[in-house]
Amino acid sequence: MAFEFSFAPEHEMFRRTLRGFLDEEIRPRIDDEFYDSEAFPWDLVTPMAEQGLFGVTVPPEYGGAGLGEIGYGILLEELAKVDTGLSTIVGAHTGICLAPIYLFGTEEQKERYLPPLCRGEDIGAFALTEPQAGSDAANIKTRAERDGDEYVLDGTKIYVSNGDVADTLMVSAVTDPALGARGGVTAFIVDSDWDGFEVSSKEDKMGIRRSTTAQIEFDGCRVPEENVLGNVGEGFIVALTALDGGRATLAAGSIGGATEALNRAVDYANAREQFGDPIAHHQDVQFKLAEMSTDITQARYATYHCLEYVEEYYEQIAAGEDVSKAFREKVSRRSAQVKIAASEMAAEVTEKACDIMGARGLAEGYGVEKGLRDSPIAEIYEGTNEIQRMIIGREVAQEGGYAW
Ligand SMILES: Cc1cc2nc3c(=O)[nH]c(=O)nc-3n(C[C@H](O)[C@H](O)[C@H](O)COP(=O)(O)OP(=O)(O)OC[C@H]3O[C@@H](n4cnc5c(N)ncnc54)[C@H](O)[C@@H]3O)c2cc1C
Structure with a gap:
C-alpha cells in the first residue's frame, strides 16, 4: 500500500500494554472526588513512573523506552481518555522539559538529568x-x-x-x-x-x-x-523547538479526550430509552455520532502524520545535523495546524456528547461534564489557537498560496 496508517509492532504492543495498565490500575481510581481535588496525584504518578511512562521518547541509553514521538502520542492519547490532567502532567514533563534536554543537552547534562527524569523520580x-x-x-x-x-x-x-x-x-x-x-x-x-x-x-x-x-x-x-x-543566546529556539513537538502531542491528548466523550455518549445513547426506543435509534443522535467519529478520525490521521515529521525533525537535531529552514518551518506549521484542529474538535465533540446525554451531560458522575471543563484548555496552552492562526495565516499569505 502506498499510503498506510498503522502503528509499527512495537507501538501497537505499547498501546495494548498501556491500555491494560490504565484500565486495571488507574481508571478505577478516578472518580468525581479525584477530579475535584487539586493535589498533585502522587498515588497515580508513582505506578505510572514504574511502568516507564515518564521517559517514553528517550533512547534506552539514557533510561527511556525509545518509543519516540509516535509512542509519546499514543501515551498522551490513552492517558487523556482516563484523565486530561494526567496527560498534561506527563506532557509538561516529557515534551517541554525532558525533550529539550535530550535534544540540546551536553553529554554531561543528559547523563545527569535524563535517567532520574525517565524513571519519574524527578519531575520536569x-x-x-x-x-x-x-x-x-x-x-x-x-x-x-x-x-x-x-x-x-x-x-x-x-x-x-x-x-x-x-x-x-x-x-x-x-x-x-x-x-x-x-x-x-x-x-x-x-x-x-x-x-x-x-x-x-x-x-x-x-x-x-x-x-x-x-x-x-x-x-x-x-x-x-x-x-x-544549548548555546548562549539561542534559548528562544530551544523553547520553540520543544513547543513544536509539544503542540503535536497535545493534539494527541485532545483526540483521547474526544474519544472518551464519544464513547460515553454512545454507551448512554444505547442505554437511554425515550418514546419506547433507545435514543441511539433516532437519526439526529446518529448524525451527531457520525460527525463526532468523523472529526476524530480526521484529526487522528493528521496528528500522527505530523508526529512522523516531528520524529524525523528531532532525530536530525539529536544527531547534530543541520535542519533545513524549510523542514523546520514545515514541522512547525503542521504541529500548529493539528493543535488547532484537534483541540477545537475535542471541544466540539465534548459539547455534542453533552447534548446527547441531556441533563446527565451536565451532571457529575457521567464523565462528560468534566470534559467540558478540560477540553478548552488545550486551545490556550503551548500558544493560543489565535496566535497559531495568526502565524499560519501570515505565512500562507506571504507565500501566495498553500503548498502541501
Ligand atoms: C493550564 C495551563 C498550563 C500552562 N502551562 C504552561 C507551562 O508549563 N509553561 C509555560 O511557560 N506556560 C504555560 N502556560 C501558559 C500559556 O502558554 C499561556 O497562557 C498562553 O501562551 C497565552 O498567554 P496568556 O494566558 O497570557 O494570554 P494573552 O497572551 O494575554 O492572550 C489573551 C487573549 O488575547 C489573544 N491575543 C493575544 N495577542 C494576540 C494577537 N496578536 N492577535 C490575536 N489574538 C491575540 C490570545 O489569543 C488570547 O485569546 C499554561 C497555561 C495554562 C492555561
Whole structure:
C-alpha cells in the first residue's frame, strides 16, 4: 500500500500494554472526588513512573523506552481518555522539559538529568510564560546575569505546569536585553532545590485540576554555567523547538479526550430509552455520532502524520545535523495546524456528547461534564489557537498560496 496508517509492532504492543495498565490500575481510581481535588496525584504518578511512562521518547541509553514521538502520542492519547490532567502532567514533563534536554543537552547534562527524569523520580517542568509575556513570549524579562562562572536569575514565571512539584525546570531567561529574543534569551536547566527558587502560588483552575499550575519566583538564583542548555543566546529556539513537538502531542491528548466523550455518549445513547426506543435509534443522535467519529478520525490521521515529521525533525537535531529552514518551518506549521484542529474538535465533540446525554451531560458522575471543563484548555496552552492562526495565516499569505 502506498499510503498506510498503522502503528509499527512495537507501538501497537505499547498501546495494548498501556491500555491494560490504565484500565486495571488507574481508571478505577478516578472518580468525581479525584477530579475535584487539586493535589498533585502522587498515588497515580508513582505506578505510572514504574511502568516507564515518564521517559517514553528517550533512547534506552539514557533510561527511556525509545518509543519516540509516535509512542509519546499514543501515551498522551490513552492517558487523556482516563484523565486530561494526567496527560498534561506527563506532557509538561516529557515534551517541554525532558525533550529539550535530550535534544540540546551536553553529554554531561543528559547523563545527569535524563535517567532520574525517565524513571519519574524527578519531575520536569518548562518555565517560559511571565506576567507581561503570554502570547508575546519574546517579551520575557526574567534576567540571567553572568557573574563569574554562574548566572544569577531574577524574575517571575507564571502558569508553570508541574511547577510546584518539579525537581528540574527548563527556564528561559534574558542574558542580553539589547539583542531581543533571538540572540538575547538563553535556556537554563534549573534544580528546584537551589537557593533563590520559590513557588509563590498555585492556580485554581476549572479543568485539568490534577495538573498543578504554579507561579515561581527567582530571587538571586545562582545557576552554574554548565547548566546553560544549548548555546548562549539561542534559548528562544530551544523553547520553540520543544513547543513544536509539544503542540503535536497535545493534539494527541485532545483526540483521547474526544474519544472518551464519544464513547460515553454512545454507551448512554444505547442505554437511554425515550418514546419506547433507545435514543441511539433516532437519526439526529446518529448524525451527531457520525460527525463526532468523523472529526476524530480526521484529526487522528493528521496528528500522527505530523508526529512522523516531528520524529524525523528531532532525530536530525539529536544527531547534530543541520535542519533545513524549510523542514523546520514545515514541522512547525503542521504541529500548529493539528493543535488547532484537534483541540477545537475535542471541544466540539465534548459539547455534542453533552447534548446527547441531556441533563446527565451536565451532571457529575457521567464523565462528560468534566470534559467540558478540560477540553478548552488545550486551545490556550503551548500558544493560543489565535496566535497559531495568526502565524499560519501570515505565512500562507506571504507565500501566495498553500503548498502541501
Ligand atoms: C493550564 C495551563 C498550563 C500552562 N502551562 C504552561 C507551562 O508549563 N509553561 C509555560 O511557560 N506556560 C504555560 N502556560 C501558559 C500559556 O502558554 C499561556 O497562557 C498562553 O501562551 C497565552 O498567554 P496568556 O494566558 O497570557 O494570554 P494573552 O497572551 O494575554 O492572550 C489573551 C487573549 O488575547 C489573544 N491575543 C493575544 N495577542 C494576540 C494577537 N496578536 N492577535 C490575536 N489574538 C491575540 C490570545 O489569543 C488570547 O485569546 C499554561 C497555561 C495554562 C492555561
